Amino acid sequence: MNNHKNWVNNKLRWGRFFIILGILLIGLGIVIEIAFENLPYNLRIISGLGILWIGVGIGMIIRYRSALHGNQSAKRLLIEEHDERNQFIRYRAGYRGFWVAIPMVYILLMWLSLAANGSLPPIGKDLLWYLQAACVVIPFTVYIISFLSDQKNL
Amino acid sequence: MKNKLEEFRNEMGLTQQELADRVEVSRQTIISLEKGRYNPSIILAFRLARLFKVKIEDLFLYSNEEEKNE
Numbered sequence: 001m002n003n004h005k006n007w008v009n010n011k012l013r014w015g016r017f018f019i020i021l022g023i024l025l026i027g028l029g030i031v032i033e034i035a036f037e038n039l040p041y042n043l044r045i046i047s048g049l050g051i052l053w054i055g056v057g058i059g060m061i062i063r064y065r066s067a068l069h070g071n072q073s074a075k076r077l078l079i080e081e082h083d084e085r086n087q088f089i090r091y092r093a094g095y096r097g098f099w100v101a102i103p104m105v106y107i108l109l110m111w112l113s114l115a116a117n118g119s120l121p122p123i124g125k126d127l128l129w130y131l132q133a134a135c136v137v138i139p140f141t142v143y144i145i146s147f148l149s150d151q152k153n154l
Numbered sequence: 155m156k157n158k159l160e161e162f163r164n165e166m167g168l169t170q171q172e173l174a175d176r177v178e179v180s181r182q183t184i185i186s187l188e189k190g191r192y193n194p195s196i197i198l199a200f201r202l203a204r205l206f207k208v209k210i211e212d213l214f215l216y217s218n219e220e221e222k223n224e
Contacts, residue, residue, distance in 0.1 A: 079174075084195050085183040151182075154192050
């Protein structure tokens with residue numbers, strides 16, 4: 001009986017861990033940026049990653065906290081997570097997101113390689129940050145849209 | 155794929171949620187199955203058939219049309 005609650009508690013622990021990890025990454029990004037001013041590396045990427053992990057952690061805590069009230073709701077949540085239709089929807093969304101991410105990353109890497117030997121104009125520091133962020137945000141958006149669309153239509 | 159899930163469920167007097175709990179899937183999966191929008195895995199098909207004490211082919215109606223649509 002307690003297995004379902006243990007499972008929920010374990011998920012909550014992971015949620016808290018991701019929030020702490022996110023805070024540490026944001027702190028690390030800020031500290032490195034202050035300590036090493038001229039590093040040839042955009043340190044906002046570290047802080048951005050921290051924000052991402054905080055989002056993941058908060059999302060997990062919101063999702064799993066509601067299941068702590070009763071064993072039945074914890075069991076239903078466990079069933080929902082392992083439900084074959086949900087797994088299929090997640091797999092399909094991940095597949096679509098992956099095939100959007102691959103060409104984006106490939107084009108960006110090719111551009112950077114060709115920019116390095118002068119064949120293409122170089123990408124500025126700020127634009128590079130936005131493009132890298134887009135390589136995460138756009139596939140994730142595709143994942144969410146695919147997920148919601150399949151939830152509705154399948 | 156067409157199926158007689160709703161018919162058997164009603165005969166047994168189960169709600170969608172109760173059926174979902176019995177075969178350990180979400181209620182949404184039962185809804186999708188009943189509407190014929192989602193085809194179950196062989197494991198789930200067996201679980202449902204065993205619950206209703208019928209053969210899989212009596213529960214899920216596989217026709218040549220289905221094969222053409224694959």
